[in-house]
Amino acid sequence: MRFPLTRENDPTKIDEPKAIKMLHYAIDSGINLLDNAWPYHRETSEKFVGKALKGGYRKKVYLSTKLPVWLIKSREDPRKYFNTQLKRLQTDTFDLYLLHALRKTSWKTVKEFDVLAFLDEVKAAGKIRFAGFSFHDELPLFKEVVDAYKWAFCLIHLNYVDDDFQAGIKGLEYAHKKGLAVMIMEPLRGGKLANKVPDGVVNLISQTGRVQTPAEFALRWLYNRAEVSCVLSGMSTLEQVKANIRFASKEHMGTLTPEESAIYEKVKKFYRTRTAVNCTQCGYCMPCAQGIPISFIFELFNDAHMYDALENSRWMYSVFIKSGNRADKCIACRECEEKCPQKILIAETLEKAHALLAES
Ligand SMILES: NC(=O)c1ccc[n+]([C@@H]2O[C@H](COP(=O)([O-])OP(=O)(O)OC[C@H]3O[C@@H](n4cnc5c(N)ncnc54)[C@H](OP(=O)(O)O)[C@@H]3O)[C@@H](O)[C@H]2O)c1
Structure with a gap:
């Protein structure tokens, strides 16, 4: 989902030579699971990865992708998407296959079109090894989904x-x-x-007494927990791949001290009080029919709060976004809100962001 691009803000323009180098380096260094999904890089990611895994790389990894549940309109649709994904990824089987982004509406679709029976079928036919789901809703529904099927695994947002x-x-x-x-x-x-990372956070991290980057500090909190089987790390440069492999190669489970845990709590508080909108730049909301660069605007909105950088955010807003694509052009069609994994009230937040950023 986070491959490097040859053209900024155009996810279809994967920088293939760079991305292939990253993938091959990762696999040659022991990374053995690749995550993917139908919509990543506006539907170009699976095809690219299929190409990149030629030359013997496919059999060295657990290959994972996801069924775009929100697109299902009939009982035949899951098979249609599944077969297209097999072709795109140039494989006969998926090691891991997930129902993508389950939430109230898509869980209804799963029940309506008997998608769990489809999973049984492809499992029995040996076309997938492990069935799972990714989740973007509240805890009670999560428990319901966990209990509804013999899942091998699930994928959740956590940091x-x-x-x-x-x-x-x-x-x-x-x-x-x-x-x-x-x-x-x-x-x-x-x-x-x-x-x-804001200076206040850098100072807190230094109080742990460990020499570590903010990325390591965050990953360590997850690696520390015995319940975590795998941390998917999105990486957009070879340096990040190298750094994350180096870090993951150390022993982490159960090593956090109570003093360190207290520091995580302080950093959490710092971020929570300064985050204006919980956008993670995943791009699921795009493209916007009005051409509004939603995640970029949210980044400027957050930066204004996080770094006391209001003037800079206002300047970027006026210089880098054409007046016809600014947040006030939102018509509140809410198509993006349906797709946002963070369930952000995008229309209202755009209005707030415009009120702050358009002032001079
Ligand atoms: N986001 C979702 O809603 C979602 C949903 C379903 C599945 N997933 C899957 O889960 C994967 C992980 O989620 P994510 O991509 O959001 O992960 P993440 O690790 O939270 O974010 C990835 C970004 O972190 C930065 N990064 C990674 N390693 C770094 C390092 N060592 N030093 C500095 N920066 C570093 C890079 O940002 P820069 O590019 O800015 O450098 C990278 O693009 C996705 O790639 C996708 O396969 C995500």
């Missing part, structure tokens, strides 16, 4: 700031107790916990 968000820690513990392997997405809040 030290969002520990009670959606499934959260309670969901992690619940699924683990029920025998599911738990994979984690957005461990760095989409990069927000690793890049452009």
